[in-house]
Amino acid sequence: MAAGSTSGTPAGYIQHHLYNLTYGRHPDGSWGLARSHHEAADMGFMAIHVDTMFWSLAMGALFLWLFRRVAVSISIESPSRLQSCIEAIVEMVDKSVKETFHGSNPLIAPLALTLFVWIFLMNFMDLIPVDFIPHATFLAGIPYMKVVPTADVNATFGMAFAVFFLMIYYSIKIKGLGGFGAELAFHPFGKALLPVNLVLELVSLFAKPLSLSLRLFGNLFAGELIFILIAALIPFWLQWALSVPWAIFHILVITLQAYIFMMLTIVYLSMSHQTH
Amino acid sequence: MNINLTLLGQAISLFIFVWFCMKYVWPPIMNALQEREKRIADGLAAAEAGQSKLMEADQRLTDLVSEGKQQASEIIAQAQKRGDEIMDEAKNAAKLEGKRLVDAARAEIDRERMQARDQLKNEVAVLALAGAEQVLMREVDKNAHDEVLAKLSAGL
Numbered sequence: 001m002a003a004g005s006t007s008g009t010p011a012g013y014i015q016h017h018l019y020n021l022t023y024g025r026h027p028d029g030s031w032g033l034a035r036s037h038h039e040a041a042d043m044g045f046m047a048i049h050v051d052t053m054f055w056s057l058a059m060g061a062l063f064l065w066l067f068r069r070v071a072v073s074i075s076i077e078s079p080s081r082l083q084s085c086i087e088a089i090v091e092m093v094d095k096s097v098k099e100t101f102h103g104s105n106p107l108i109a110p111l112a113l114t115l116f117v118w119i120f121l122m123n124f125m126d127l128i129p130v131d132f133i134p135h136a137t138f139l140a141g142i143p144y145m146k147v148v149p150t151a152d153v154n155a156t157f158g159m160a161f162a163v164f165f166l167m168i169y170y171s172i173k174i175k176g177l178g179g180f181g182a183e184l185a186f187h188p189f190g191k192a193l194l195p196v197n198l199v200l201e202l203v204s205l206f207a208k209p210l211s212l213s214l215r216l217f218g219n220l221f222a223g224e225l226i227f228i229l230i231a232a233l234i235p236f237w238l239q240w241a242l243s244v245p246w247a248i249f250h251i252l253v254i255t256l257q258a259y260i261f262m263m264l265t266i267v268y269l270s271m272s273h274q275t276h
Numbered sequence: 277m278n279i280n281l282t283l284l285g286q287a288i289s290l291f292i293f294v295w296f297c298m299k300y301v302w303p304p305i306m307n308a309l310q311e312r313e314k315r316i317a318d319g320l321a322a323a324e325a326g327q328s329k330l331m332e333a334d335q336r337l338t339d340l341v342s343e344g345k346q347q348a349s350e351i352i353a354q355a356q357k358r359g360d361e362i363m364d365e366a367k368n369a370a371k372l373e374g375k376r377l378v379d380a381a382r383a384e385i386d387r388e389r390m391q392a393r394d395q396l397k398n399e400v401a402v403l404a405l406a407g408a409e410q411v412l413m414r415e416v417d418k419n420a421h422d423e424v425l426a427k428l429s430a431g432l
Contacts, residue, residue, distance in 0.1 A: 052282050
C-alpha cells in the first residue's frame, strides 16, 4: 500500500492522490478527460472536476433523500431512531438560526441545514481510507479520483460564492442599492474619509467568502494530506498507529468545520439583513 | 489547484439543494416538531388541570366524610335519646298496668270476701234457727219466724 498502486515513489503516490479527474476542452479544441496533471492545467477554466461534482452531488442527493424520507413518514407520536436523529439535527440548526438571525427569511434555516449536512457528508468522505475508492476506480480505468469534494478549492469556493451572492442580493433587497452603497462608503469613519472607508469595507466584504471557503478547504485538504502521507510513508502494518488517532480527531474536525461554515453563513446573512 | 467550471457547478448544486430542502424537507419536519411541542404543552396543561381537579375532589371528599361523620353522630345521639324515652314510656306504662292489675285483684278479693260473708251470714242464720228449733223443741211457725230471721240476718 505504501507505494500506492499507480506510481513507484511516495512522491508520485502523493501527487496522484491530489489530482482531480478533469473533463474539459483541450487546447486543440477537442473535449475529453485530462490524462495528466499538465493536460488538466492546460484546459484552464473550461473544465470540470468530474470526481468533485460526482461525490458532492451524491452526498447532496443522499442528504435530501434521507431527510425527505423522514419528512414524508414523520410521526409525532412514535418517532423512529432515524427520525429522532434527524430531528435533533434540524432542531440544532433551527436553534442556531433563531439565536443568530433576527429577521424573518424562510430561506435562511433550510440554507443552514443544507450547508451543514451537505458539508458534513462531503467531509465525511475523508474518513474512508484513502486508497479504497481511488484504487478501485483506477482498476476500472479511471486515472484520477479525489473523493473528498471539500478538499477541492472549487467546491468550497462554489459554496462560498453562492453565499456571497445571497449576501449581496439581500443587502440590496433590504437596504436598497443606495443603503448598501452608503454602508460601504460611510463606515467606519464618516463621510470625510470616503475612499478609506470604501477600501476597508470592500476588503472586509470580499474577505468573508474568501475566509469561508479557504477555512473549510484548508482544514479538509490538510486532513486529507495527512492521511495520504501516513499511507505513503509508513509501512502498512504500522499505519493504524497514526491513521486511527488522526481519524478519531478528524471526526471532530469535519463536524466542526461544517458547523463553522453554517454559523458564519447565518452571521453574514444576518449582517446583510441589518440596517444601521 | 485549478479554478474552473466546478465552482459554478457547486454553486448551482447548492442552490438546487437549498430549494429542494426549503420546499420538501424543512416544512414537514418543522411542522411536526411544532405540532409535537404543542401537544406536549397541551398534555402538561391537561395534567395540571387534572391535578387541581383531583385536589378539589380530595377536598370535597374530606368535607363529605366529616359531614357524614357529624350526621352519623347526631343520628346516634338522637336514637339514644329516643331509646331512653321509649324505655321511660315503657316503664311508666308497665307501672300503670301493674297498679291497675293490683287494683283489679284487690276489688275481686273484696267482692269475693263480701260474697263469702253473705253466705256465712245466711248459714249462721240457718244454724241459729236450727239451734232455736232445737231449744224450743217444737215446730214453730216457719213463715212467722222467717220474717224474724230475715230481719236478724240483715242486722248481722
